[in-house]
Amino acid sequence: MPPKSTVDSSSIPSLFVLALPRSLSTHVHALAVQALGVRTPSWVDGGEILNGDRWLMATAETRPYVQPGDARFDRLRDFVDHVVQPTGFAYKDVSQPFVVEAWSRQRESIRFVRIRRPLADVALAMRQMSWTYPSHAAPSSLHEPDDRLLSGLARAWRALESIPATEIDYDRIIDDADVLTTTLRSLYPDHDVAAVPPWNDAFRQRTQQVLARRDTSIWRQLDARLQTLGGE
Numbered sequence: 029m030p031p032k033s034t035v036d037s038s039s040i041p042s043l044f045v046l047a048l049p050r051s052l053s054t055h056v057h058a059l060a061v062q063a064l065g066v067r068t069p070s071w072v073d074g075g076e077i078l079n080g081d082r083w084l085m086a087t088a089e090t091r092p093y094v095q096p097g098d099a100r101f102d103r104l105r106d107f108v109d110h111v112v113q114p115t116g117f118a119y120k121d122v123s124q125p126f127v128v129e130a131w132s133r134q135r136e137s138i139r140f141v142r143i144r145r146p147l148a149d150v151a152l153a154m155r156q157m158s159w160t161y162p163s164h165a166a167p168s169s170l171h172e173p174d175d176r177l178l179s180g181l182a183r184a185w186r187a188l189e190s191i192p193a194t195e196i197d198y199d200r201i202i203d204d205a206d207v208l209t210t211t212l213r214s215l216y217p218d219h220d221v222a223a224v225p226p227w228n229d230a231f232r233q234r235t236q237q238v239l240a241r242r243d244t245s246i247w248r249q250l251d252a253r254l255q256t257l258g259g260e
Contacts, residue, residue: 038116040066040219045075045120046128046188047143048181050153051198056143056208057120063212063222066118069111077111078104078124092123093164093180096130105131114138126165129187139215140193143201147181148251152241154181155250170257178254202227202235 043060047053054074061068061075068075073082079092094100104127112119114137121128132140154162154177162180163173170176194215200207209224227235241247 040064040115040216041137041139042066042113042115043118043139043141043215044112044128044132045118045141045143046125046191046193047120047122048125048145048147048150048185048188049122049159050150050157051122051143051145052201053120053122053143056141056196056201057118059205059208059224060141060212061118063209063224064118064216064219065222066116068118075117075119076121076123077119078108078121078127081123091164092161093126093184094124095126095165101127101130112138123161125184125187129191132191140191141211141215142188142191142193142195143198144195145198146242146251147178147185147254148247149198149238149242151178151181151250151254152247153238174250174253175257178250179257182254182257199239202231202239 043064043066045053045057045060047056054076057068057075060066069077071083072079076082091100094104104124108127108131132138151174154160155174160173160177162184163176165180165183166176167179170179194211196207196211205224205226209221212224213221
């Protein structure tokens with residue numbers, strides 16, 4: 029881990045990491061906390077304040093991908109509005125893209141970083157984990173499980189894309205950790221941002237195995253189906 033910044037974190041605009049699931053966001057969040065010298069809420073794992081599964085004091089699960097029109101949507105938006113501090117913290121979200129998109133409007137004091145990863149990568153990883161919750165965002169006209177998963181992810185990504193944010197490409201991050209350092213320094217030009225250390229051999233080996241999935245027939249099928257679904 030890089031050494032913590034010596035700058036008073038209370039003067040640093042808070043950071044919010046945006047991503048789809050399985051896009052290295054937990055790692056990026058942790059490294060950003062260290063590089064910037066900011067805090068992350070102690071009551072949640074990985075800064076993911078809208079994911080009930082990560083609340084360390086939670087007694088009930090919060091359904092992911094809550095949509096506008098659901099009674100929980102406004103409650104979650106109000107919750108994040110009350111919880112997120114304008115300075116000194118770093119947060120992230122992968123479970124409530126529609127809530128964050130609605131909340132993020134006119135939040136100019138917050139710095140947003142968005143990680144872009146191919147949707148077929150994300151879909152395959154979630155499929156292997158049996159995580160189907162993006163289907164909550166799919167239109168009712170779709171019935172096949174993979175189609176619902178892909179459509180929900182595509183809609184979630186469009187919501188994230190609408191948020192003014194500095195975008196980092198997943199492949200570039202895993203190729204060179206300096207990409208994250210450069211991004212953070214561009215977002216915080218008036219602060220002393222520590223360098224993110226280079227990836228170790230174990231990390232590189234793991235990510236190369238992940239990238240190799242793109243050569244499989246199931247990845248190609250998912251990617252082709254995404255193109256067919258288009259705007260669904």
